[in-house]
Amino acid sequence: MIPPKPKSRADKVSLRQYAKLFRRDILSAQPAKLYRAWMAEFRTPFFRSYLVNQPELVKTVLKERPDDFPKSSRISEGLRPLLGESVFLTNGETWKRQRRIIDPAFEGGRLREIFPAIWAASEAAVARLAGEVGCEVEIEEHTSHAAADVIFRTLFSIPIEHEIASEVFHEFRAYQRSQPILNIAAFIPLPRWMPRFFRSDTRKSAAKIRALITQLTAERMAQIKAGDAPDDLATKIMTTVDPVTGETFSTEEMVDQVAIFFLAGHETSASALAWALYLMALFPEWQEKVASEAQAGLSNDFASISKLRISRDVFRETLRLYPPVPMMVRQNSCPERFRDRDIKVGSQIVLSPWHLHRHERLWDNPDGFDPERWGTENGKKCMREAYMPFSSGARVCTGAGFAMIEGVLILSMILQKHRVVLTDRAPPEPVAHLTVRAKDGIFLRLEKRET
Template identity: 70%
Template sequence: MTEAGPDAGMPPRPASRPEKTSLRTYLKLFRRDILSAQPDKLYGAWMAEYRTPFFRSYLVNQPALVKTVLNERPMDFPKSARIAEGLRPLLGESVFLTNGETWLRQRRIIDPAFEGGRLKDTFPAMLAAGREMVARLGAEEGDFDVEPHASHGAADVIFRTLFSIPITHHTARAVFDEFQSYQRAQPILNLAAFVPLPKWVPRFHRRAARRGARAIRRLITGLTAERMAAIRAGTAPDDLATKIMTTTDPVTGARFSTEEMVDQVAIFFLAGHETSATALGWALWLLAAYPEVQERVAAEAATLPEVPEFSDLSKLRFTKDVFRETLRLYPPVPMMVREAACPVRFRARDVPKGAQIVLSPWHLGRHRHLWERPDAFDPDRFATANGRQCLRDAFIPFSAGPRVCTGAGFAMVEGPLFLALILRAFRIETVEGRRPVPVAHLTVRSRDGIWLRLAPRG
């Protein structure tokens, strides 16, 4: 890297906005990128308050307060209704949106499928998707954008592990394509979630997004109904969909209906492919930009047998730290929103009932009073006392507490496995003039893609 200034040698970070801005400018910046709409002081703040004529939001950035919201009193800080507003047409009553008893029941049915022992069952499907991705990358020549490959690969993982079908299956492909256009049609999503606008403010692209949501749900309903029939006929494969659809809630004795399962499949696909793809793209760029780290990952990958097994993942200790460090610097979900269900007092401030509570994996992961050299890419930090402490207090890319990401364990298998398979096959380099610029819409993407150049390893 050749640039001068305080960021020299550091991985890219979005510019912060000036300290004082009008609401109008803030909203404009926000629509473009929720990260560069924030002031620099958030990287050192414990709490911040946004007060406008329309809303009151509190960004909570102090580990003890984050723990209160996520771990200790999650029922007092439910998912914000504002998030549901934008996502309901696509996700219905999915576990991502529900609260209270419905959410508890759904987690009781879903969680067992993602537990350690059963995660092992998904490994062959993940491996197959990884090997296919390596083959596709091998067909690239010259400089190319790796983000579409990462999305394709992550979507392949979801379809193979959930429904035992590859992304090349016509329905899987159609869902993938519809999601791509849905995401383009839904830019208001984050704005509506973070900035509770009054009802009269026009919501953009609503019609196109609704049409997309209907199309996606129609396709997923077909897959789910087919699976329900196969379960009844005793011919269903033992994948995640079957595991979830045959699990009985130990409390109520109920299973998911086809419709409720469609809601869950929609969120598994949305939450499970875009996030993993984003993380993989950034991890590859970081490895390309830091060749000495790349060589250490490649050396670890070289110890894997030609066809690795689940137990071989224990050989990828450093690769796992690389993936973790990527999630710290580029958490795919940069911010999350909750709603205060009752008045609370945080840091000697009264937070009224109904206020939006914003949690920011992005700012917490780079907090200058918590992490040593917060902007540096240093996977070895997790072996230091500071790194270990911060892993407990200031590392929430998967959220935390009872509402932690269902797929966290799954993603921590998928990410390192894909990195190892790719680095075993290729040496990767950055492309001059193509330094990525992080921008956050649905997830933290690079504004103009993540450009790489590959060479086969001998």
């Protein structure tokens, strides 16, 4: 049984047709040949794009010479009203300074300290689902709620039920529906002085979210000055001094970072968890393995995470098939020559976890669901060379370890208490805008698991 996969377009379409397809869904706008090509060139009247799948070239861009391939400004434009100058969008020395301040908050010891907050959010998610037993539920709605709860509990020590947290969560759903990444600057080069023509609903939602985050951040600044701030991620980041410049984040800078923590930490985790639960319903034999493992070894103890090996492999396989961020775009700052092609400065270098993770020349059974692959030689080799759900190299997601703990724990805790079952609805159709989600949602029936 093959899990759902978007239909690919014909190999040749006009630029107008491609733009129309891209607006509808990034994934189905791409040709099927990308699942077997090492590199592909896309031409527009304004710039060239090169999708790179060859592991050696991916390594060059992400690991060996990351400074020569900064983040693309084209893709950044649509997200800037919400994210400002966050670590997700910046390059060069600004980005390096931001990472020096942020990274210590996500080191191994800190993850142990915030584990109780992740556990509490996971318990709350299981309790909410208990009220849905016997019903058909749209599971993405529940995973979004759970992931947002984790972010607020670990960042600001408040649950999702907190008034401001709840407002941010609901406003973000409106922001997501506005398709913010689809901005004219992604397709046409515009001078810095020219307006970006953001959709009014995108700008309005972004402004409201930033105002709410500013309120939380200012309150935390006051608590830090008064000496009574909780020892959570926000406090850690806001009090960390850059060892090079001796500076800390200002309130405005911290708002930018909180915005990306919420976007990256909530949106991506919600996507991965929803697809993981769907795959468990699609492959009930694996669901029972995860449930049995959780019932035998799960406890409110950070060390118990290491015992959840089956859940980890299931979640890892989910991230392979449905990487929340399906494509990443860099631009070359100096002339390059890839696979006997000259790459002009400023070209768009597209790295696609979606295609790399399913590449027919790299993976055994690339479209199949097989959590056992991670113990095979092919799986181990591909994990090193062709697996990057959190990016790779210097710009690897600083919250990657956090996300793996969160995803594995919530998946195990839900299946420990509940069983998810397919409904009579058509299989969900993966589409990508901000992250890989289901076009019309993922509907599952929830049953109480007898223990």
